[in-house]
Amino acid sequence: MKFKTQGQSQIGWVAIGGLLFFLVSQWFRSSSGYDLNYSGYPVITLLGGFAATAACIGIYNQSWLFQTQKLTLRRVLMTTLFLMLGLFELVHIVSFAEEVPNRAMMESDFSLMMSTMGSLVCSAGLLFIYSVHEKQVALPRKFLLFSATLGTFLILYICSIQEWSFLPEMLDGHLLGKVFTRLHWVAGLLYVTGAVVLYVQWKKTKNADLPPILSGILCFLLGQGYFVTASVVDDLNLLLGMLSNCLGYFFIQKGLYASVVDTPFLQQQAAEAKMNYIAHHDDVTGLPNRRRLSQRLQLMLDDAVVEEKLVGVLVLNINRFKTINDSLGQQAANRVLRQVGQRLNHSSLPGEEVFGLGRDEFALTMTDFYSTDTALRRTRSILQLFEKPVMVDGSEYHLTLGIGMAIFPYDGESPQEIIQNADTALHSAKEQGIELNRYAHAMQMKAQERLQLENDLRKALARGQFYLVYQPQVNLQSGLIVGMEALVRWHHPQRGSVSPAEFIPLAEESGLIVPLGEWVLREACAQNKLWQEAGYRKLCVSVNLSMRQFRHSHLLDSINSILRETGLEPAWLELEITESMTFDKDRAFEQLHKIKEIGVHISIDDFGTGYSSLHYLKDLPIDRLKIDRSFVNEIMEDSNNAAIVSTITSMAHHLQLKVTAEGVENEEQMMFLRNQHCHEAQGYFFGKPIEAADFEQRFLRDIDKPAG
Structure with missing residues (x-):
């Protein structure tokens, strides 16, 4: 017989092998003249009994192998059941009696009672455990659970040692009594029922831990077959029944190990692999992303220095791609990107990536x-390569590329510099209307312009050219505003509004981000305190921390000083960090713990665009994950983005973190996030970032009305 899965194969072999062994053993038992007393029966029985006791205690200990915040009901019940079975097996094996002079110790009436009680408890317990609805339960106190199990065993033990007049004895002289056979018939029927229940569950769920458990129940059922066919106190079937139970305990332990160790480990491994893939690959094309490029390029440059070779970097851009996107739609545009990536990848030569x-x-x-x-x-x-058109939805489209080139060591010394210079060459090519351009040092005009902007940036803070805007954060279940994010803006006297995407990186590179960040933090806390004193309901204000701020040695002193100066309670401030800030794990943990100790909340911003190993993400002292807007924007069109959002939300719930989605622009996105049990959201659907006076007028005065 062929089985489709490993679980089916295991169950089949146990069932067929057990049946064949039962038939062979009964033929041997009926056809041979054996004397078990002198052929090792007592010794094997004692060893088997102690092995069964050890197996039960092993299952009990294995259930507590991983102390997580949540245990499944099944694990708790299995712990209780097999602790009790271990006690039954122990009492059974130590209660043998000297039945006949000059003969070894044999089963006594009481030892058979203990063995039978254990079979009944095991069969009924397994049936109950796999019949109740599986759910997570709070971690019980181990001492209380142990005490309750021991108390239950003592009650059953006391009932067993009582001489009930209406109950016949297990032994009738040297023969096994009818009550022994009947009780094991009952246990056998319970095992059959349990096996059916478990098989149905396995066919539905395909859980990897169920086939070993089902195999164990089949072994227990085989043991009952031996018990009900035994006739005398030194019958071979009693020994075979005990050994069948020992084999059943082995399978139970194997199944429990799968559920406690293998399955969680594989799930965590898969989750880490998925997050690692997300962190290092472009979500549209599936190609390695910019982060991977920097890593690989560093290795290439190191090798090139040793071997005195050249390394070239091309940055390629699809001309007029915005037109393609606007005319064909996002999904079709993504298919174009995938085809371009595939064409580049398939035509790459040795030494190219x-x-x-x-x-x-x-x-x-x-x-x-x-x-x-x-x-x-x-x-x-x-x-x-792109003289041949690409096919999208049955139509041909001709594409042209712009390429910028930089070569190490002529055009830069570091990966970042090489990539930046290749990008500079690309933009220069587009400005000149040509397809290909190699970086030249003459392309420093833009750098000079950036230098001028940096000089203006240094003066802007002192001249009061910065101001804050606030964007509401909304609870997706109630629709009420529960917080706001403070964002900095720059109004240049000559240039007008300067994009944050332009001046924030410049401030970060120049170090100006530290005083600017302190100003933003002070202004946001002061404004929030003013709103609280005006009688508005208290809300938490979120402020972004830059990498330089987070690594600054005086960050904690600065936060404490601003909170004292403004009078804002720490509970109404949330600081947003990025995943990249946690790369230096030890330093990040120390800084975050200090911030948490003063009562300030912490969130990870733009989650999913960087990389946080699940190994230590669970230990980070954070309160919230903020899903990056790049995943939310196409959540209804791109199943990959939807899967990523669902995965992040589910993971956050398991880590007992709140989840906020950024960039929500329409009701469909909002409803999807609500169905995924995302806690909060922000975006243009609820409100654009606006200045304090407008925010107060639009949101705070009617704060108890749903937003959106």
Whole structure:
């Protein structure tokens, strides 16, 4: 007989093997003249009994192998059941009696009673455990559970030692009594029922821990078969029945190990692998992303220094991709990106690697060349790849690319510098209307412009050119505003509004982000305190921390000083960090613990775009995960984004963290997030970031009205 799965194969072999062994053993028993007293029966019985006791205690201990915050009801009940069975097996084996002079110790009436009680408790217990609805329960106190189990055993033990006049004895001289046979018939019927229940559950759920448990029940059922066919106190069937039970305990322990150790480990491994893939791959094309590019490029540069070779980096961009996106739609545009990525990847030569940088940009690294002319010729051949149109929904579309090139060691010394210079060359090519451009030092005009912007940035704080805007955060179940995020804006006297995407990275690079961040924190806390004193319901204000701020040695002193100065209670402030800030695990843990100790909340912003190992994410002293807007934007169109959001939300719930989704722009996204039990959200659907006076007028005065 062929079985489709490993579980089916195991159950089949146990069932068929057990049946064949039963038939062979009964033939041997009926056809041979044996004397078990002198052939090791008592010794084997004692060893089997102690093995059964040890197995039960082992199952009990294994149930407590991992002390998690939540245990399943099944694990708690299995712990109780097998502790009790271990006690029955122990009392059974130590209660043998000297039945006949000059003969070894044999089963006594009381030892048979203990063995029978154990079979009844085991069969009824397993049936009950796998019949009740499985759910998580709070972690019980181990001492109380042990005491309750021991108390239950003592009650059953006391009942067993009583001489009940209406109950016949287990032994009738040297023969087994009818009550022994009948009680084991009952246990056998309970095992049959339990096996059916378990098999139905396994067919529905396909849980890997159920086949070993079912195999164990079949072994217990085989043991009952031996018991009901036994006739005398030194019958071979009593020994075989005990050994069958020992084999059943082995399978139970194997199944419990699968549920307690293997399954959680594999689930965590799969979750970490998924998060690792998300962190290092572009979600549209599936190619390695910018983070992976930096890592790989560093290795290439190290090798190039040793071997005195060149390393080329191409940054490629699809021309007029916005037009494609607007005319065909996001889904079709994504298919275009995937085809471009596949075409680049399939045509790559030895020594070349392709990366997806997000949006409509790609990168290609080259190591197997020895002159810039060779690299330029190869780059022109890449442009020729797209002379053939791409097919989207049955239609052909001709694409053109722009490419910027930078070569190590001529055009930079670090991965970041090489990538940045290749990107600079790409933008220069687009400005000139050409397809290919190699980085040249003359392309420093933009750098000079950035330097001028940095000088203006240094003066902007002192001249009061910065201001804050606030975006509401809404509870998805009630629709009520529960907080707001404070965001900094810059109004330049000549340039007008400068995008945060332009001045924030510049402030970070120059170190100006530290005084700017302190100003933002002080202004947000002061404004929140003013609103509280005005009588509005208290809300928590969220403020972003930059990498430099987070690593600053005086961060905690600065936070404490601002809270004292503004009078805002720490509970009404939340600081947002990014995943990249936790790479230095020890330092991050120390800093976060200090912040938590003063009562300030902590959240991880843009979660899913960086990388946090689940191994220590569960130990981070944080309160909230904020799902990045890039996942939310296409949540209704892209099943991958929907799966990522669902995974992050589920993981946060298991880690007992709150979840906030950013970038919610329509009701469909809001409803999806609500159905995923996401706690809160923010985005244009609820309100754009607006200045304090407008925020007060629009949201705070009618704070008890649902937003959106």
